[in-house]
Amino acid sequence: MARLAMLLSGMLLALIVAVSTTGAQNRVWFSGPYSFSDELGGFIIHGVSGTGSKADPIVIDQEMESASAVTLVVRINVRLRPHNGTGLPQAIHLRLQSLNNSGIAWTEYEFELQTRLGQPSVFGDGISFDQRRSDSEARSSDLFKVHDANFEPYDRLLFSDGSVDPLQTAGFSFFITDFTPRWIFYIKQDPRIPLS
Numbered sequence: 001m002a003r004l005a006m007l008l009s010g011m012l013l014a015l016i017v018a019v020s021t022t023g024a025q026n027r028v029w030f031s032g033p034y035s036f037s038d039e040l041g042g043f044i045i046h047g048v049s050g051t052g053s054k055a056d057p058i059v060i061d062q063e064m065e066s067a068s069a070v071t072l073v074v075r076i077n078v079r080l081r082p083h084n085g086t087g088l089p090q091a092i093h094l095r096l097q098s099l100n101n102s103g104i105a106w107t108e109y110e111f112e113l114q115t116r117l118g119q120p121s122v123f124g125d126g127i128s129f130d131q132r133r134s135d136s137e138a139r140s141s142d143l144f145k146v147h148d149a150n151f152e153p154y155d156r157l158l159f160s161d162g163s164v165d166p167l168q169t170a171g172f173s174f175f176i177t178d179f180t181p182r183w184i185f186y187i188k189q190d191p192r193i194p195l196s
Helices: 002-025
Strands: 028-031 034-037 043-049 058-064 070-076 091-100 108-114 144-150 156-162 169-178 184-192
Touching: 028 043, 034 043, 034 058, 043 070, 058 070, 091 184, 108 169, 156 169
Parallel strands: 058 091
Antiparallel strands: 028 034, 034 070, 043 058, 070 184, 091 169, 108 156, 108 184, 144 156
């Protein structure tokens, strides 16, 4: 009986250590009515600030650990702006500062909105990269000159005509509208490397 108690005690301690370690690596950051998480792995959020307005965009400082696609989890956590009938925000201005710690230069960078994890956003789901404007001034990058928006059959932004060297940081700004609105959505990020 004592041996079983010791075994269970050891298993519980190992579980606590595993949960603590995971929690330290994947944190949730709060800003304005939103939270942002790197819980799906592949990158690390180092800081989040701002409220999400045009004058005060939410800035996410992140470190990309590889040149593989990763997914940012966005949740709405508080009620705000009761005039839209739901009490939820309908738009967010974002700026992502992405440190390239992959060891490989990036030649393009793509963002994709998802309302269901792993499935691109579609026209009828109400969320988009400001789909009403095909050439929005709210979409920009400090290291890529061109941005292409593909709204059908999915919501994607592709930044090109530039590069991000290893240990260099690229900034990306865009505006997301959400007329549903949704309590949770995802932003897939895909840094592209040169073709060999």
